[in-house]
Amino acid sequence: MTGWIDLLFILVLVVDLFVLAASRLRAGIRAVAAQGGVLALLPVVLAGDATPTRHVAALAIGAMAVKAVAIPWLLLRATRESTVRREASPLVGFVPTLLLGALGIGASIWLASDLPLPIPGMPPLLVPTSIGTVWTGLLLLVTRRKAVGQVLGFLVLENGLFVLGLLLSGFMPAMVEVGVLLDLFAAVFVMGLVMFDIQRAVGSLDTERLSSLKD
Numbered sequence: 001m002t003g004w005i006d007l008l009f010i011l012v013l014v015v016d017l018f019v020l021a022a023s024r025l026r027a028g029i030r031a032v033a034a035q036g037g038v039l040a041l042l043p044v045v046l047a048g049d050a051t052p053t054r055h056v057a058a059l060a061i062g063a064m065a066v067k068a069v070a071i072p073w074l075l076l077r078a079t080r081e082s083t084v085r086r087e088a089s090p091l092v093g094f095v096p097t098l099l100l101g102a103l104g105i106g107a108s109i110w111l112a113s114d115l116p117l118p119i120p121g122m123p124p125l126l127v128p129t130s131i132g133t134v135w136t137g138l139l140l141l142v143t144r145r146k147a148v149g150q151v152l153g154f155l156v157l158e159n160g161l162f163v164l165g166l167l168l169s170g171f172m173p174a175m176v177e178v179g180v181l182l183d184l185f186a187a188v189f190v191m192g193l194v195m196f197d198i199q200r201a202v203g204s205l206d207t208e209r210l211s212s213l214k215d
Contacts, residue, residue, distance in 0.1 A: 002123070004045060005042075005045055005046065005123050005125075006123065006125055008038050008041060008042060008045060009123065009125040009126065009128075009129040009163075010125070011035075011038050012035055012038055012039065012129050012133060012159070012163070013105055013129055013132055013133070015031050015032070015034060015035040015038070016035075016101060016105065016132060016133055016136040016156065017098060017101055017102065017105075017136075018031050019031050019032060019035075019136065019140065019152060019156060020094070020097050020098045020101040020136060020139060020140070021094055021097075021098045023086045023087050023088070023094060024085065024086045024087075025079050025085060025086060025087060025146065025148045025149065025152075026076060026079055026085070028087075028148075028149070028152050029072050029075045029076055029079070029148075029152065030072065032072065032152055032155050032156060032159075033067070033068050033069075033071075033072035034068070035067075035156070035159055036063065036064070036066075036067025036068035036071075036072070036155075036159065037064060037067070037068040039063055039067060039159055039162055039163065040060050040061075040063040040064035040067065040068060041060065042163070042166060043056045043059045043060045043063075043166065044056060044057075044060050046122075046123070046166060063162065067155075067159070067162075071155065075148060075151065075152075078148065079148055087144055087145065087146050087149050089145065090143050090144050090145060090149070091142070091143045091144070091145060092139075092143040097139055097143050100139060101132075101135070101136050101139055104131075104132060104135035104136070104139070105128070105132035105135070105136075108127075108128045108129075108131035108132040108135065109125075109128040109132075111128075111131065112124075112127040112128040112131060115127055122167060126163060126164075126166065126167065127164070127167075129160075129163050130160045130161070130163040130164035131160070132160070133156060133157070133159050133160030133163060134157050134160030134161065134164075135160075136153075136156050136157075136160070137153045137154065137155070137156035137157025137158070137159070137160060138153070138157060139153070140152055140153025140156060140157075141153035141154065141157065
């Protein structure tokens with residue numbers, strides 16, 4: 001079982017690097033949806049041979065529904081109704097961003113090796129995956145010009161926080177975690193409305209075009 005857990009964490013990190021390197025927005029959305037599906041499996045896999053509790057099952061089903069289905073569907077619909085198909089000119093190039101992402105993931109593995117886990121027996125890749133994914137999300141937020149790319153950065157960042165929250169899943173009430181998922185869903189819904197407003201106002205989802213707006 002340990003090998004499968006490590007494989008899932010590695011898949012999460014591989015998706016991080018893929019999203020940093022992807023110029024096509026729809027490919028990035030599908031990759032983040034796949035990452036959400038992997039994250040939804042983690043609570044069940046971490047439960048081991050024990051029968052998953054209602055808490056674990058609710059967390060896994062909620063994460064699958066929100067992260068892997070609902071939010072990607074909304075983003076794909078937003079890109080389908082806009083003229084933007086790819087991130088053509090990010091603030092930082094794809095190759096430098098990918099290198100920064102790889103360095104951040106490597107640094108997270110190095111730093112996490114000296115951090116004691118609050119719960120013994122947790123997988124050693126859990127904390128590095130969380131830190132590396134949060135770092136990836138921050139890179140996407142600050143380097144992408146298109147609103148969709150920035151939303152993807154927010155989603156990846158939240159995925160990293162979700163991984164870190166698995167450390168405390170046994171102590172946090174299920175309603176709190178479901179509330180976090182609903183907050184995420186609401187935030188992305190609002191971002192979708194903002195993207196439509198940007199598209200209607202300036203004819204593009206490039207956030208730099210907002211500087212052309214006048215009173």
